[in-house]
Amino acid sequence: MLRLSLLFLASLALSGAAFGQAIVLKDGSRIPDVEFTMDGDKIIRTVKIGENTAKAELPRQNIAYLDWPEPPELLEAKDLMAQAKTEEAIALLKKSLDFFQKFETVEGNWYQPVFFAYVETLSQAGKFEETIKMLPQLRTLPLSPEQKMTLRIIQLDIDRQTSTEYTSIMAEAESILSDTDDSSVGASIWMIIADIHAKKKEWEKALMAYLRIPVFYGTQMQRVPDAELKAGQMLVNMKRFEDAQALFTRIAESYKGSAIAETAVKSKAAINGMKNEPEQEEEASAPAEKS
Structure with a gap:
């Protein structure tokens, strides 16, 4: 029984590791997020060898995909907005965006959803100029029907701030x-x-x-x-x-x-x-x- 219990716990531990945040290489090996850091655009891998550690740059061409659950920053940013901590929410999403931007071309990255959430939060926070700067890039991304609706609302909010055509803006609002x-x-x-x-x-x-x-x-x-x-x-x-x-x-x-x-x-x-x-x-x- 003890042996079976230990095997069961070991399997749970391995299962948990398998579903954690990790880079998966083309040879099938996994590098958990705790084993690498970013130095600018470089991916620095830390390997433990006995009591010693060694660091080496990980070539991007060796990466197959990211095995990455939904970033907690997406939910945490909403929680911060609910506490009226808009600057903290924006900073949190910007940090996450900077990370995923380095993996933008890698399968399994969360760049697009985080970028969309970042622009949406800028708009909600009243960051008018920053939102306008981001819109051209946002429009180039493949958007879900829900995101297209949100983009429509963001544009309407910009129109509300830049135009006095209130009748047409109100008509669009009622249409939505x-x-x-x-x-x-x-x-x-x-x-x-x-x-x-x-x-x-x-x-x-x-x-x-x-x-x-x-x-x-x-x-x-x-x-x-x-x-x-x-x-x-x-x-x-x-x-x-x-x-x-x-x-x-x-x-x-x-x-x-x-x-x-x-x-x-x-x-x-x-x-x-x-x-x-x-x-x-x-x-x-x-x-x-x-x-």
Whole structure:
């Protein structure tokens, strides 16, 4: 029994190693990720010989493919965005992108998905110029139907920032909403709709659009912090200062250590102690006029 148990544990260990991150050479041998490092574009392999170690450059022509599970950075970046830590999310994806770019022509690499996630995160973080620079390269990649939809949304967000043709942009947004019931798409589109209302100084419409994201698309946590902050800003524009202070307080507590939390603290300080203006409350509660 002991021997069988040991054999079983050994097989599990070997199985785990077989499914770890590794370079597979053309002769079938595997080099786990813990046995190599990158020095610029060079792959440096470390080999243990007894108590000693030796380092040597691994020729790229010897590589057959990468045996690499889905990079954890893809999920970790979304988690960071949900905590309003946008800069950390971008930096994490950039590091992963730099690694896979060195293996771009090797079968099994994750360059394309990581690059797409990087550009999408830049867009979500409001990195307008960086996103535009990346779009031509992004369009050359083979995209899935879901990625094509995301690219369509990214382009619409750019149009929202560079054009005043709000009618056509809103029409495109509504068209996208009618084409899918995907929650990530819905959250992205409602952010664009809310931003357009804000640019038009339609504060109440913008407020309600921003609030749709945490209320109806709460699973898209990477979108929630920015939507909540902007909802607070709309409350300030509507002179609902007490309501805005309460929301800014919750944002600061929920996303401690993030740039959004810092903005919320500053925004609250700017209106601290101010009361809701009654006449503004009456306007906000009055029935909306038909257009």
